[in-house]
Amino acid sequence: MLSIIKRILSQIKNDKRSLGLLLFAPLLVITLLYFILDDSSYVPKIAVFDINEQLVTGLDENAELTILDELPVDDNYLETNNLDALFYTDTDGLKLLMLEQNSKSTAALKAITDAVANLQKNSPNQIETSYVYETDSENLLDSMSYVILGVISFFFVFILSGMSFVRERFGQTLERMLTTPISRVDVIAGYTIGYGILAALQSVVIILYSAYVLSIHIEGSVGLSILVMILMAFSAVSIGALVSIFANNELQLVQFIPVVVNPQIFFSGLIPIDTIPFGLGNLCYFAPIYYGCTALQKIMIQGKGLAEIWPWLLGSFAYILILFSINVLALKKYRSI
């Protein structure tokens, strides 16, 4: 088992590009996403009608304002004028109309609530908010960081372990390995731990980079997040090895990526599980990423600790064990003893 772990580490040491891709490609993707999703510098365009002058002055600091003389009746007004929000007063009080929920409307909403809060520190007025295109989802950006980290790490590790296992089958080194007295358990354990170490290294790099370079907000413990990521990475290694059984060559493994990875994204928390119809949400228990991402969400967003997230850690762990046993059994194809 130790020989296999050492071999995997020397293999990757001699293949600097793969190592670089494993460690830095996720950082590149995360950085890119960070800038794409970063909207803090966006100045929202807001049209105002019949709003208290002080509020307008306050708002002017954070937004590009268009002062209207009459309330537009056209539904397409915001779209045709390329505006993000319409802020107005009618008989019921303050009203805010926006196009749809996205990063721009979030920025507009933030500018207005900030201005209102500044003005009426003690009793902020209720603003009735509505959207032209109504969606019920909560704000995506707030809840996305854990999905991104989980999915990206899972994806890279899955490809790495799946590919090397396919190559091992295809190049018949696996068969050769099994002509030695090594046991099947040792082969899979060596494999899982060897690639697990690489995956763990990747997890540490990703979390540290996200937390300290990109300053992505982690409410709970960074160490615990790393632990969850490592567990998730181990399950990605095992799932890569499992899928490689069904692939006869590298191309087929690549074809498996959308089949295996996409559903994981659906169950990663991007879509609230309990809103998925026909009980299909229960399929999440088959997605290793569900356990990892839910735990990550609880740590990074809700600031929960080990006491609250242990069921998901246990789930992750059980998943790894099950995949491990399946992989050991699958090796029987190459050696029945």
Added chain:
Amino acid sequence: MQILIQSIEKSFKKQKVLENIDFTIESGHIFCLLGASGSGKTTLLRIIMGALKADSGSVTIDDLSVPDRRLLSLIGYMPQNDALYEELTVWENLKFFAGLHKMPRADFLKAAQALLSMTEMTDYQQKLIRNCSGGMKKRVSLMVALMHHPKLLLLDEPTVGVDPVLRRKIWQHLNSLKDGGATILVTTHVMDEVYQCDDAGLIRNGRIVALDTVKNLIASTQNSNIEELFFTNPTKDEVPAC
């Protein structure tokens, strides 16, 4: 180690690859399995090794029925394609397989150095397999098969792509292993290698068409060319007695 092969049959999908294979390889002999590519040599070798399960029949090595884990440490197998790790150096490959055999370090160093010098690879031990030529890979693969001092060697076309001088050296080495008591099974489609062996079996379309000591086989041909036996014994139903 004596290998007893009894009525082996093997089909892939509907195609019969091996039919009624029945022979014995005597302990301490070099046995050569001669046949064109696609004749079933590799399949038979993998069945003997236990990597493949025969549809029927049995292989017994020194009273142990294949597959048996106790046999694995005694067998040295060299597959037809090189089955080495491209991203590892020659030395790292040797070390990895030695590790799988749980060889003690001192033992490994001694064996590896002896083999490197035998195959004239000492200067290339830090070379990545990826950068090795076909002949070099073949030699590394052979070293991996020989390193743990196996009692039974199963070599699938061990000298393809190896230059004639080195080929002679490898055969000398195999002969010295035989003198040390090892049993060796080699497959080849190169006729002149047959003369290095004690016994030979000619395999064609999954059947043994001739089987005898190399001496007798040569004697039974008109011009001492064993290849002729492929023509004089066209896929007969009965297997010639040993």
